[in-house]
Amino acid sequence: MDTPLVGRRTPLHMPINRHVHLSSALVCSQRLLLHTESYMMPDQAQSSEAAVPNSNPFPSPYGVPHLDADAAKIAVRTYMNQQGYEVYERRSKKTKTGVVQKIWLCCAHGRTYGEANNRTYLAEESRLRQTSSHRLDCPWSAVLKRAEGNDTVWSATLEKDQHNHDRSEDLSAYASVRKLTAAHRETIRQMSKAGSLPRVILASLRQQDPTTIIMAQDIYNAKKAMRAEDLGGRHPIEVLLDELQEQDIQHDLQRSSTGHITHLFFVPKKPVALAHEFPYVILADCTYKTNKFKMPLLHVVGMTSTNQSFSICFVFMSGETQADYEWALLRVKTMYGDTLPLVVVTDRELALMNAISQTFPSIINLLCTWHIEKDVLAKTKKHFTTKEEFDHFFTQW
Ligand SMILES: [Zn+2]
Numbered sequence: 001m002d003t004p005l006v007g008r009r010t011p012l013h014m015p016i017n018r019h020v021h022l023s024s025a026l027v028c029s030q031r032l033l034l035h036t037e038s039y040m041m042p043d044q045a046q047s048s049e050a051a052v053p054n055s056n057p058f059p060s061p062y063g064v065p066h067l068d069a070d071a072a073k074i075a076v077r078t079y080m081n082q083q084g085y086e087v088y089e090r091r092s093k094k095t096k097t098g099v100v101q102k103i104w105l106c107c108a109h110g111r112t113y114g115e116a117n118n119r120t121y122l123a124e125e126s127r128l129r130q131t132s133s134h135r136l137d138c139p140w141s142a143v144l145k146r147a148e149g150n151d152t153v154w155s156a157t158l159e160k161d162q163h164n165h166d167r168s169e170d171l172s173a174y175a176s177v178r179k180l181t182a183a184h185r186e187t188i189r190q191m192s193k194a195g196s197l198p199r200v201i202l203a204s205l206r207q208q209d210p211t212t213i214i215m216a217q218d219i220y221n222a223k224k225a226m227r228a229e230d231l232g233g234r235h236p237i238e239v240l241l242d243e244l245q246e247q248d249i250q251h252d253l254q255r256s257s258t259g260h261i262t263h264l265f266f267v268p269k270k271p272v273a274l275a276h277e278f279p280y281v282i283l284a285d286c287t288y289k290t291n292k293f294k295m296p297l298l299h300v301v302g303m304t305s306t307n308q309s310f311s312i313c314f315v316f317m318s319g320e321t322q323a324d325y326e327w328a329l330l331r332v333k334t335m336y337g338d339t340l341p342l343v344v345v346t347d348r349e350l351a352l353m354n355a356i357s358q359t360f361p362s363i364i365n366l367l368c369t370w371h372i373e374k375d376v377l378a379k380t381k382k383h384f385t386t387k388e389e390f391d392h393f394f395t396q397w
Pocket residue numbers: 085107108109110138139140162163164165
């Protein structure tokens with residue numbers, strides 16, 4: 001099917017232009033102009049103009065010399081992006097010494113949805129097509145070739161100017177068009193370090209460059225890649241243990257018979273001094289949904305004489321049995337040494353309360369009024385018909 005829009009200047013060109021990487025397009029067009037001046041013979045220019053009807057505001061990349069293979073590829077790609085098509089490298093031909101001589105380009109919808117994807121060797125009719133696949137066997141193709149007798153100059157030739165699909169109104173569907181630049185990556189890295197959420201990072205990138213078509217998924221992918229880079233092939237837990245060791249942070253861990261870490265106790269440096277300064281009252285409670293392993297996190301909090309709270313230590317536990325709590329509390333006790341806390345405030349978690357009476361026999365265990373009120377609210381509200389009645393009861397309680 002011939003594409004009806006190529007070769008005509010239509011208003012449809014407008015939204016496409018907006019999505020093209022303007023910086024790369026500019027560099028490429030400048031390069032092209034430079035080379036057109038230095039290499040192009042007048043008769044060559046004539047023939048290329050005649051061969052490809054050009055409605056594109058960018059110069060045609062075909063039949064003109066390019067600086068190198070990359071410049072030729074960028075020129076063809078930018079030119080095609082302008083028309084609403086994305087281009088991939090299909091294959092290349094190298095000499096025996098490994099020097100690339102020829103590169104075949106295809107449409108992003110080129111190649112068949114064929115054998116290469118069928119890793120489970122299912123019969124064609126029982127295979128479900130991967131919905132994200134772009135492969136439509138589009139016939140469009142171009143060739144980049146090293147100029148004969150010249151080692152560096154490359155030329156591009158259009159082999160088949162035909163697509164079997166419509167041009168794309170929105171090139172952001174192609175991941176290759178949304179490729180992040182080094183500057184984008186740096187912004188993502190810095191903002192992630194500062195704790196910014198991906199949507200905030202995306203808003204910032206769009207503010208810096210309104211033409212960008214980066215999507216939230218690109219930021220998630222970039223963050224994942226950066227994390228893998230930072231981990232340097234190590235497992236996240238190995239990195240955590242290395243950091244605890246390197247930064248001399250007081251910690252302790254327990255492993256299962258299979259070597260998995262079941263409990264991890266650690267005390268950030270600053271709170272140790274504060275905990276010894278104000279050992280009188282501590283609060284202990286578990287929080288959830290803090291990690292992908294679904295391990296509850298026991299958080300021990302201290303109170304200063306000015307009623308300010310501070311985190312003392314954290315314990316990841318594989319379960320919430322009395323034995324789990326006892327393991328954790330023994331480490332807390334060791335941390336305190338001789339001056340033990342006098343009062344511990346908890347919610348009515350029986351396993352924790354039993355563990356406290358075992359490890360801190362002399363401590364006074366108070367129940368947290370906030371938790372009590374929350375339970376009173378949950379259990380009694382249904383017995384009142386009006387809000388006023390309930391509010392009256394709750395203030396009296
Ligand atoms: Zn195509």
